[in-house]
Amino acid sequence: MAFMNITSPHAHGGNSTSRIMLLVILATVPGIMALTYFFGWGNLINIALAAFTALVCEALILKVRKRPISFFLKDNSALLTAVLLGIALPPFAPWWVTVVAVSFAMIFAKHLYGGLGNNPFNPAMVGYALVLISFPVQMTTTWAMPFFLTDGQVLSFSDTLSVTFSGSSPLVAGLSDAFSGATPLDTYKHLAKNETALEILQGPLFASDVSGAASGGSASNWFAGGWEFVNIAFLIGGLALLALRIFTWHIPFSLLAALGTCSMLFGWDADLYVPWSLHIFTGATMLGAFFIATDPVTASTTPLGKIIYGAGIGILIFVIRTWGAYPDAVAFAVLLMNFAAPMIDTYTQPRTYGHEKAKRGLATKPDTSDEEG
């Protein structure tokens, strides 16, 4: 009787790429819910639009590259890129900003480098950086105000749709500017040029709690309304992924530690610098730490390398936020460290069993001195 011939191992743990991607997408749900709760429908519309664009782009380029379309569409990686971009873009971003960001991410950042697994740069962040540089006005003025700053009024789904698809900023669309504006980080940075910390914190973005009541600018309120809950929601999702062993602790923890350390070192003088609580709990910090910096394809892969990689992103986030011109810095910080990841890997090999110390650096050819001599 003839038998099947396969080499070992014969058993498989049953994990799959599509499962990993799906779990990461699911882990963003708490964060998306918080975003929607505080800032309205904008991000959900962004996500839906991004997902549609991503799947169409992926299918098209797979067809052009003569790759099996359904095989790759099923891996959920395009969907994940779309979800992350949909979350990262401002809630009232015009539809074409989303489409440009997503299609650039899929076609240029991902598939022109060889598709899944072969891209050196995080596709979502490449798309984000492109639109941030190209359309600074649309990217900085279309952030939503949390609902408690707009007298409890929330833009309805259809209104949000019309803002998104009018192809312009809410201001142009004839809506009250009460609904949109800059992020707390941006606001604090600009106000800190003239005002003291106490004065800034008495501003509406910081001084109101969720109930909408002014908390009187007490020094204990070092957070920005709503943003801290969004970040905590992403933190919860991230910790769930950590528990599921989708990624290891190295990157998110070293990132947060580095960002926290830097912002505490400088942030003791809150009159000049943004305090650490705002660095950690506003903007895209938790999203970046747990969902973007951990993208395995573009990150460092060795245990020590991951720590260096995460810390590098943390430091760069602080530097760009503090001295750069952009409101947030996760995208640039991640992309810059993407450049460094291969080199970090080269110099951070772990020590193999049975070796006295780790072999690090580039491969040296076997001794050829006698050949040359």
Added chain:
Amino acid sequence: MQPITLHSFDGGIHPQENKHQSTQRAIVALPLPAQLIVPVGQHIGAPADVIVSIGDTVLKGQDIAHPKGFVSAAIHAPTSGKVVAIEQRELPHSSGLEGTCVIIDSDGQDQWLEEIANGSQGINDYLDADNDVLIKRIRDCGITGMGGAGFPTSVKMAVKGKQIDTLVINAAECEPYITSDDMLMRERALEAIRGIQILMKLTAADNCLIGIEDNKPEAIKAMEDALHKVHGEHHITVVTIPTKYPSGGEKQLIKILTGKEVPSGGIPASIGIVCQNIGTCEAIYRAIAEGKPLISRITTITGDSVEQPQNVEVLIGTPVKHLLEFAGFKQEKSLFQKLLGTESKPRIIMGGPMMGFTLSNDELPILKSSNCVLAPSQKELPANDIASECIRCGLCTEACPADLLPQQLYWFSKAGELDKAEQHNIADCIECGACSYVCPSQIPLVQYYRHTKGSIKTERAAQDKSNRSKVRFEARQDRLDREAAEKEAKRQARAAAAEKAQAAKKAAAAKAAEEAAKNGDSPATEASAKPEPVDLEKLQKQLSAAQAGLKKSMDKVAEIKAGEAEAAESEKLEVFEKAVATRRDKVKLLAQQVAEAKKAMPPVKKEVSREDIEKKLRAQQDRIEKSQQRLQLAQEQGLDTLPALQKGLDKQMQKLKELEADLAQFDKAGV
């Protein structure tokens, strides 16, 4: 005794154990198969030399093949019967290569060799016996490692000059499904412990640690109970270790039990440790105390495709088919296949699901190292999906028990970057399969590593070969240069001497002329009186050259006349005919000159003595003898210089014949 501090190795996985299926029944002896296929190369090292012939009758336990060289093991007849064939058959090995097998038809008597049956081969006071005697018995009984690799135990035990502190007994049995060691410990714990005592004596180890995973509580209890029965100090400890694959890997188990790491490329003995499988210990006890050679073992037959998963005592050489039939193997058929009457190929694995290899057919035999035959259903071990792209998730890095970077090794393997793979220590990969097990992209990583390891080996061999020939070539070049230089120096010396002689001659001539002038003699007459020495050889050469030229011209003329030549040449017929005429004249002239010169030359008799020829003859014989030795060596080692050596020898033989002929002629002439 101090409590043992357990250590841990990095990585590892927890696959479904699936061990309970085969531990429900006690070990049973498999009914005698009609025919046994006994390979003589079941171990690491040289295959044994067959000492029986076709038609021989053998008894159970009779040796049928002797170890060849130091690293080898004896092979014995597993039952009584008749040798019906000694031939090349496919071996149960991942390579699918063939090897010599002794095929024995069972006579159904299963009759032991007399001296084993009456127990006279047993050494009762083995703990007081001489180590060399014990090691020889282990070697004669063909004991090899029963855990997997099959390394000859006698070789492992001959660790002279190495201080052994700890004997590590591998009873972890970390592979899913396999329970042969588990059942052996449950039922034969005392024999195993006694085998361990023998090993302790042989290695002079201070203590012994038996590592058993905590998913085998019955085995642990049985071993501890057996230890209580041992009298006196024994320094043996049963250590319960956490269940984690691959804790039964030699290197991993040593790390768990001792905290030490076996150096890369080294053996445990270099850190004072010897590691043996628990099954081997039992076999050693049987060999020493009962004098029984290794002719059977406990093998697990399991998987959803057999009706009764269990452990059986099976004779080495039993075809897998016999085992499968005994356990009730049923080929899985889907409804679709039933309707169409087709069937798919089942997957039969020898070993476990992590490191076992598939068998190509069911005629393959059970070996000394076959601990499990696994017949899974497709649902149980589904075939891998198509591999998708690596997303560098790093799960493999976390799973690797050797602290390698499996995904980097994968990229290097895929790109054929062998130097980088080596830099990343691919040689330290134990091929446990943990990386492939956790890979979400279902990439067959271990296959890539095996291929790369093979490529590195091939490349290194080629490199060695080219280095050797380079050295040879350079040495030859040096020699040629040196010889040329010597030749040149000699030539120059000769030229200088000649010039000097010429000058001296001239001076002498001038002097003579002067003197002659004084005496009134004519110098010219003297010069002409001295005849030029006729150079016979030169003349002969000229003659043969002229003859060749003549022949060529004549051929041409003939060709033209026959009309074969080209038209352009045909016109030159006259020219060629003229050439023939002139050349013929020249040949005639030269022939005449040669004849004259010969006449003029005094007959030279070659003075060759008989002794000279004999001397030459003897030297030639010596040379031939040396060449024959070299040739034999090359044949043994399978060197590729073989044809060249053969050619050289032929030439030398030719020369020898010539010399002998010369000698005969000489004798004839002498008489």
